[in-house]
Amino acid sequence: MASSKVTVTIIGFGAFGQLVARLLAPYARVSVHDRSAVAMEAASALGFDLVARIEDIRADVVILAVPLRAFDEVLRAIAPHLRPGQLVVDVCSVKEEPARLMSDLLPPHAEILACHPMFGPQSAKRGVENSQIVLCPLRGARWRGIARFLERVLKLEVIVTTPEDHDRQVAMTQGLTHLLAQVVASLGDRPAIRTRSFDLIAEGLALVANDAPEVFEAIARGNRHFAPMGERLVSAIRARI
Amino acid sequence: MASSKVTVTIIGFGAFGQLVARLLAPYARVSVHDRSAVAMEAASALGFDLVARIEDIRADVVILAVPLRAFDEVLRAIAPHLRPGQLVVDVCSVKEEPARLMSDLLPPHAEILACHPMFGPQSAKRGVENSQIVLCPLRGARWRGIARFLERVLKLEVIVTTPEDHDRQVAMTQGLTHLLAQVVASLGDRPAIRTRSFDLIAEGLALVANDAPEVFEAIARGNRHFAPMGERLVSAIRARI
Incomplete structure (x- = not known):
């Protein structure tokens, strides 16, 4: 993953989006979209590329780091613009509801991976190595490469299971x-x-x-x-x- | 305390009594009384002196390491035999009830210290240094020497307060x-x-x-x-x- 410099856009630059951006920055070309101008300025100040309009996200991997209540709106906003093979990943603390929304609202040509990193901004201060991350593959096969990256590069313990x-x-x-x-x-x-x-x-x-x-x-x-x-x-x- | 080799009898050789015996052994002459023959054998095997009959306890300090429900019976058994100046200390996890029983049942010439070590057999495995111990002085002044010993020798954090x-x-x-x-x-x-x-x-x-x-x-x-x-x-x- 590091060699091909995969492109990643993180939607939502809150505490968790920032953590994800920091963790992936050494291995991917990370860009950020947030509807808040303040958050966008913060991302820019940290050296991340910005995607001003949600319709313009072209990254290989789109990571949703938004609250559950914003899911529906964000999915409807990105759905019409996703390219075939783009992978959408969420990082929500629950999986059934986001999995259902992503499956229902995203076009069949988009790949979908529901995901829950079992660490947070506080616990990650000591590093994320050996922390768990749960993957619920919903559509497509690109998640296997992601799983390998998480395991081998970030040294996470990957658990694959169902949202339920x-x-x-x-x-x-x-x-x-x-x-x-x-x-x-x-x-x-x-x-x-x-x-x-x-x-x-x-x-x-x-x-x-x-x-x-x-x-x-x-x-x-x-x-x-x-x-x-x-x-x-x-x-x-x-x-x- | 170490130099004068104070004498201590621990009544009750359960998990906590054993911990107290082990902690005090380097600094005091520790003897044990337990109504169970198995417990007495265990104490003897560990090298502790035994006091076979509860009436014969003559130690400077008598430590009650018995369940709260046995308190009344044990106090009534030792009360008539206590010498002036003997100090009775409990290690119960609550303080109001044992304090009341000790004050009521022990003769006025016996000193009384209600005490709660805020560590247990599990946590003490890593050593007790810096753990807390609560002292509720009820009668007499010998508790001050005990407090100094706990603080300076066992390196405990001593908290003096009321049972309530x-x-x-x-x-x-x-x-x-x-x-x-x-x-x-x-x-x-x-x-x-x-x-x-x-x-x-x-x-x-x-x-x-x-x-x-x-x-x-x-x-x-x-x-x-x-x-x-x-x-x-x-x-x-x-x-x-």
Whole structure:
């Protein structure tokens, strides 16, 4: 992938889009589109090429780093302009809903890969090596090259599965983590008397505490396994208090 | 303390009593009493002196490392035999109830220190240095020497407070941790797809997962701030699912 200098356009230059841009910059020609002028200036200042109009995206790989609620609009905007063989990849924290939207709204000649990097701007500060990334191939075969790149170059652990299986599993891990981060924060300031166990948990929760509100929104509202996980949590707590 | 070779008898040679014995052995003459013959054999095999009958404890410091539910019985057994100036210390995970029992049942000539080491057999494997220990002095002044020893020799962070303040604070840290450990375990096996945040939390929960059931029993049943903390947790979860 590095030798052919694949072209990548990232739509959405928020915290996660910026992380993706930084990770791919050494290996691909990365350009950015964001509807916000401020975000575009930031991308330009960081040396990325800009694609001013969403209709003009010609990159080999188009990465959607936008909130779930903007998905429908962005997909409808890019769909009529995609070339045969262009690969569209999302990085949303849930997979069933984005997978359905991409399959429904993108033309049959576009390849589609639903994807969830299991790291965020906070945890990536220590490097992403050995972190997980989930791939749900939906259309086309180019994802295999992407998987090899992620595994061999970025040293990620690639997990290939279905959107359904992804959402069911992450409800119990990422969903639980984000829910606890919010819930524990709501209990008030951290007391002075603590255990190591508590400190480790607090460290884990701190990794997601500053994530964009859209992340929790996607996890909580976009994953149909989230509320049932919460209900099980409530029942398990009630049984012990 | 090391120079005068203070004598210490630990009542109860369970997981925590063994940890205390091991920590103090280099600095004090440690003996053990346990009503279980198997535990006494284990203590003897580890080279500790044994005190066969609970009436015969003559040590300068008597450490109660027994479950909260055995407190009443043990205190009544030792009370008539305590010498003036002997110091009785507990290591229970809650402080209000043991403090009340010790104050009520021990003779006025015995000194009393309620104490909670904020580490356990699992977390202590990495050493206890910089861990916290809470002291609630109830009677006498010998606790000041103990505090100096804990701080200067064992390098612990000593926190002096009241039993009430301790219980209120630890409900939000240790109570929360132990509750989550049980609750998360009840949700089933750890999924393959995880985040770093989740892994850190799981690591924190693992530190208490193997604690004796008596620890959770003391934290859950012996701390009047535990159930209200659980109720706040439930409300906070309900508000987000």
